[in-house]
Amino acid sequence: MIVQSDFSSKQLSVSAPGKLMLLGEHAVVYGYPCLVTAIDKLLTVSVRKSTKSHDQIIAPESSDTRYVEKAIRLVRRKFPISGSLLIKTRSELGSYGLGSSSAVTVAVIKALTLWLGKFLPNKSIFNLSYHVVRSVQGQGSGFDVAASLYGGIIFFDGKAKKVTDRFQINLPISVGYSSVKAQTVHMVEKVGHLKKTRQKYVSSIFSSIASLVEKGAVALKEKNWRTFGQVMNENHKMLQLLGVSTPKLDAMVSSACKAGAYGAKLSGAGGGDCMIALVPTSSKEAVDNAIRASGGEIIPCKVSFEGVRH
Ligand code: MEV
Numbered sequence: 001m002i003v004q005s006d007f008s009s010k011q012l013s014v015s016a017p018g019k020l021m022l023l024g025e026h027a028v029v030y031g032y033p034c035l036v037t038a039i040d041k042l043l044t045v046s047v048r049k050s051t052k053s054h055d056q057i058i059a060p061e062s063s064d065t066r067y068v069e070k071a072i073r074l075v076r077r078k079f080p081i082s083g084s085l086l087i088k089t090r091s092e093l094g095s096y097g098l099g100s101s102s103a104v105t106v107a108v109i110k111a112l113t114l115w116l117g118k119f120l121p122n123k124s125i126f127n128l129s130y131h132v133v134r135s136v137q138g139q140g141s142g143f144d145v146a147a148s149l150y151g152g153i154i155f156f157d158g159k160a161k162k163v164t165d166r167f168q169i170n171l172p173i174s175v176g177y178s179s180v181k182a183q184t185v186h187m188v189e190k191v192g193h194l195k196k197t198r199q200k201y202v203s204s205i206f207s208s209i210a211s212l213v214e215k216g217a218v219a220l221k222e223k224n225w226r227t228f229g230q231v232m233n234e235n236h237k238m239l240q241l242l243g244v245s246t247p248k249l250d251a252m253v254s255s256a257c258k259a260g261a262y263g264a265k266l267s268g269a270g271g272g273d274c275m276i277a278l279v280p281t282s283s284k285e286a287v288d289n290a291i292r293a294s295g296g297e298i299i300p301c302k303v304s305f306e307g308v309r310h
Pocket of ligand 1: 021024025027028029139140141142143184188267268269
């Protein structure tokens with residue numbers, strides 16, 4: 001058996017990737033499936049014993065330390081930790097809506113449990129991380145936690161909260177930030193309100209989104225980018241009908257398509273943050289320029305096949 005103090009004198013670092021929603025946002029909150037990819041931008045957490053009498057969190061890129069605090073509290077409740085901790089975070093994710101909250105939560109829980117010599121299965125890391133994210137946000141489907149944990153492109157079952165398929169396929173993408181910070185909780189509430197007032201309308205949109213996710217997964221397996229692009233365009237239209245797109249996101253999406261993208265859509269909660277385009281290599285430069293010309297900032301990133309790592 002490894003004695004805890006052997007561990008606590010050491011520093012341990014864990015990195016978790018951010019995410020981009022490919023297909024299925026909002027519907028996934030109500031139990032429908034989605035397709036999400038991890039990206040090659042990381043959030044790194046290091047843990048060691050603190051010399052102070054209280055836990056210290058040093059998170060230079062974030063003013064919101066609730067995810068780290070709640071993750072520490074939850075791990076402490078499961079596994080007693082003597083003394084105080086020094087937790088440092090370093091992020092490449094910025095505040096573009098690329099999943100920094102779920103990445104920091106997964107990384108803290110993985111880092112702390114490993115530091116204590118506990119090797120929890122991914123399912124347990126998922127459950128603990130999802131609990132933390134929900135307790136801070138009050139809602140959320142868990143797709144972002146799954147992406148940070150497992151990596152690659154995943155088919156996430158919003159009902160069972162399970163990854164049912166994984167794809168190690170390098171999607172040719174361009175990502176544009178709309179320069180407006182999205183309020184995810186507000187956007188989810190907005191759709192929730194629409195669902196209450198126009199139940200049938202919203203349910204039929206969610207069913208269409210679910211069919212698009214299924215169709216997208218087949219196209220992805222076949223590397224049929226043309227079909228995948230059409231599915232993205234259709235999904236964007238559904239998100240417009242839900243009222244979560246903005247004129248800026250619409251402009252970025254349509255200019256990307258005009259410049260040669262196979263398809264494009266907003267990615268995430270909407271109301272701001274990012275859009276994503278599927279792009280033939282030969283049109284990449286033209287698409288990036290078109291997104292910039294519509295006021296977007298290009299965020300260079302790629303699909304990542306690796307999830308949380310030590
Ligand atoms: C936000 O990135 C995606 C939503 O579907 C919320 C969620 O799934 O937790 C809008």
